Amino acid sequence: MLRLPTFTYHRPKTAAEAVRLASEHGKEAMYVAGGTDLYPNMKRRHQVPTQVISLQDVPGLHDVEVHGSGGVRIGAMVRLTKLEHHAHLKQHYPGFAHAVREISTPLLRNMGPIGGNLLLDTRCTYYDQSHEWRESIDFCMKKDGAICWVAPGSPRCWAVQSSDTVPVLCAMEAEVELVGADGTRRIKCDELYRDDGIVYLTKRPEELLTKVFLPPPGAWKASYLKLRRRDTYDFPILGVGACLWLDGDGVVTKANVRLGGAGSYAIPATETEKLLVGNQLTDERIAAAGSAAMKPARTMDNTDLDVYWRRKVAPVYVARALAACR
Amino acid sequence: MVLDDPTTRPAPRSRARTDAPWQHDVEQDDLEHIGKPIRKVDARSKVSGLTRFADDLTLPRMLHMKLLRSTVAHAEIVHIDTRQAAALPGVKGVLTGKDLPIPFGILPVSQDEHALCPDRVRFVGDPVVAIAATEEETAWNACRLVEVEYRELRTIGGIHEAAANDEPRLHDYGVRGNIHRLENLEFGDLADGFAKADHVRQDTFFFEGNTHLPMEQHATLAHFDKDGKLTVWSSTQTPHYLHKALARTLHPLPAHHIRVIACPNGGGFGGKSDPFNHEIAAAKMSMLTGRPVKIALTREEVFWCHRGRHPVLMRAKVGVSKTGRITALDFHSYLDGGAYGSYGTASTFYTGALQTVTYAVDNYHFRGARFFTNKAPCGPKRGHGTPQPRFALEVQLDKIACDLGLDPARIRLDNLAPRDSLTANFLRIGSMGLGTCIEKVVAGSGWNTRRGKLGRQKNGRYRGLGLACSSYLSGAGLPIYWNGMPHSGVQLKLDRSGLVTAFCGSTDIGQGSDSVLGWIIGEVLGIDPLGIKVVTADTDLTPVDLGSYSSRVTVMTGNAAMQAAERARDIVADGVAAKLGVPAGRLVFAAERVFDSEDPAKGMTWQEAVCAAEAKSGTIGTVGSYSPPPSAAKFRGGGVGPSPSYSYSAAVVEVEVDAETGIYTVPKVWMAHDIGRALNAAVAMGQIEGSVYMGLGEAMMEEMAYRDRTHKGNRIFVHKIPSLLEYKSPTTLEMPEVVTYVVEDPDRNGPFGAKEVGQGPLLPMMPAVANAIFDAVGVRVDEVPVSFEKVFAALQAKQAGKEPRFGPANDATGVPAVDFGESLKIKTPWQGGDGTAWNEPKREKKAAK
Ligand SMILES: Cc1cc2nc3c(=O)[nH]c(=O)nc-3n(C[C@H](O)[C@H](O)[C@H](O)COP(=O)(O)OP(=O)(O)OC[C@H]3O[C@@H](n4cnc5c(N)ncnc54)[C@H](O)[C@@H]3O)c2cc1C
């Protein structure tokens, strides 16, 4: 059996205590929410905190609050299952609710909260392997090694952003609240991530993600479309998050398109966005916008399925995600 | 089911005498339990989680063992330093190859494995050191402290590489270089057969390897006690073969001091049919430490155990008449065997043996080559060696039907192998219900009106139908090691309480073999099957059964159980006859009573009957055993293929293809399976649906893919994705609606006419999916798995005006150049052949290695 390594388990009763514990133990510490990402990683020995800080008992993280404006504040510890079935979210944020439903299986969604999902480790088929397997390739730079197997000449890691909600939340311009040792800050979702497979967050390690803010519903529409081999269980190998602002004539006034599973962060498809703004969503326009999407993408051979195929079908998926915003 | 009123029972049933158990003459419609949907004898403990699998067992003072495995694909072991590991607190025992020097292997001709590699590792995952400690984590940590120095050897990465590189040899036995086996068998007159053909096609196919993926990861608990007796509990399908391997490798421990208990298997599918290194190492470790030792493998290690589907390259040339009748078949297969022999010799023959059992092939040439490569060893997986050629031939037949403008169902019906016949390669076919199977799925799927006409749907996707067929064995006609003893034995003990206990070496791997024993014995003795105690798979207590592989248990154990039960019935009948004063021949056994057929009120309960018999004859125990009928094939290699009977299957698969991406789904499957007779239709259907599921996984996505990289001059060659998440296998969402037809064409060699269930119906899935894709979007994928990217590539080729096909090069470059030497030439039965090869050199007895 694959065993967890030995660790100390903390259950702080306040956010401040959690942050204090994390600061105190530094590199040795990690937060755990649902544990569906961290514990498998610990079993494979690529995340090896000796101090695990549970957020289970921290108050104020477990609720969904709907504001008068219709905007929503989601506590970091709200389980995905609750979001998936939340009436207000289903009605006013169908793209986001759909992205939540696309995450793995009902069992995982029962365990995993939104905070953990936003902070999910980046993934790579050379990295998400047991210690023994990684030893047989002599490890890689994301953990214990020197080389990147995906791009051996590269000085950086290309591990893949793999959360399903991140592309659509970034496209929607959702925000998150972080509580650290020096106080609280609120940033745009886009700003939470970095283009690096190893240090993939701008968040400091001891900073606690407490809340996610969804902008009030308005003249925009968001969608999420996921490419994967099986309709359950599998991580995205492409996750298209699109959010389009439309005027009364159906002309796109603003477009945010993010590509998940195509690089180390949710990559903005800037060409696609440009092709959309100022135009109506005709079939031709959508097809053209889809075709332009993959230019900034960094699809590499480190997920499921053939890399060539993934590049070829991506435009089709982007176009379909855009069509869903009509 | 129990009849309410025994007085309505008809006249006594005549059952065959026990000296020829394969010639039953049962009145099929007059059965009390057989054919009824009775629950499995172990069903309730299974579904309520009470079944104790090997990993559920613990013993006082038990140690946990871990294996340190090779991190390189091919190397000599220069030096192993275990001193630091041994010194870690909690570590109680360390073993290396030196401690277990005797090689083993499932087949006598390939004793090429060691429990721990002594001087050479042959794939990433080969075990090198075993460490036992008080905690599993300690054992794992200790493994990290072992230093192994390797001298790397060139890696042999696949079929073409193995054929091109004789050096370094993985093993110093085999044909030559890295060729493990070469077979070359020619039946009939090929030149004449092809001369008679109006149309000849030659195609090349590739079937990638895949694995069993049982939910239960292998686990073993071994205990060498203070009296010098060794007990090994293990998740094994073949306790008898494990017993033999332990006796061999633990020499001089006497065989009768070793007890193997096969725990219920949480799925096997062939993946637990070999004796494994971890089982032997755990036993040795217990002998070393004097404490019970358990090892529970990780999922990754299950991938290293493997023994799954061989990757096979195939080149098939077939000749047909204008009407599509096969006149000749020339078939080549090239198997990637992985690092060890395992069942590979048999697997190689199986890629050729059953070609003639599905359709009549009058002239047949088979050439097969198996190679050693630096991958986890391949072996038997559900269908053992036969799904790969089935894929090739069923797709090829579809192409021929297309070439000639014939209906793919018709061309198959016109080529059926005849029932009660000898094939070109001397396999004896008995009952044969393939025609009925085809008719069922054709009718059910609306084949005649829907095939080729489904086309584009409202959702923009394309639908299509594909058909394919198969046959499969009901157990191998010959045992794995040569001996003249029965293949299966059953002992019955009748108790004064009325309890009947059946002892048998067979192993329930979830397929229901324990229940089969209960149903058959219950039927013969007229008692409730769920009241019978079944004790199985314990080498101390139960007579030998060769194991749960090759679909042999229902037919072989079933016949043995029948014989034992009939003998018990005779003894009980004697006692009752004496007590009631009626002739034994007039007694009926039914509804838990024994009574006079001419005066049903005159009788006694089953319990009273057992007591009467014990009073008359003394303690009651009987035995039954079974050996398959002798084979007609007498040429070298003829030992693989014969079986008491053959099952048949036909499938129609419906697919829906997204032509923009190549992504497709399988919404519906129609599967018909001729199983001779359903001993329990509900359980049989479960097996059939399981086959559909497993076949769907092979068809759509499963593959043992390898990472092949070079780094600082060293080649890295390791399984790409040995995890349950990333080795893709279908989930409930991919599972289609399945319409199952249980076709019953009773066979004289089976208990109550039963044949094999549940391996055969896996086979047609892969070709039927490929054929359905063709029907939907007009492209051919000549490779398994038929994954999305391959469909897409073929669609792109079509768009570009190229051949709308994805697959290995369809010319001489597609397969390696191998000199197969001179063929063994065998005259077919209709050429007056007697089952021997007319040019066979005198056989020398080769000493087993
Ligand atoms: C088999 C399998 C399939 C999966 N498939 C998918 C999928 O398809 N799509 C997908 O998006 N995800 C998938 N996941 C990943 C995972 O289940 C979800 O993303 C889940 O939401 C993660 O949340 P968690 O709380 O369980 O994670 P955890 O393991 O508890 O946390 C994940 C990371 O976030 C940190 N963290 C968690 N909460 C906070 C916080 N409030 N503040 C600061 N740091 C925090 C942890 O330290 C850790 O590094 C899958 C996981 C598995 C095991």
Ligand code: SF4
């Ligand atoms: S992208 Fe490269 S460095 Fe990053 S995890 Fe994969 S192999 Fe390692």
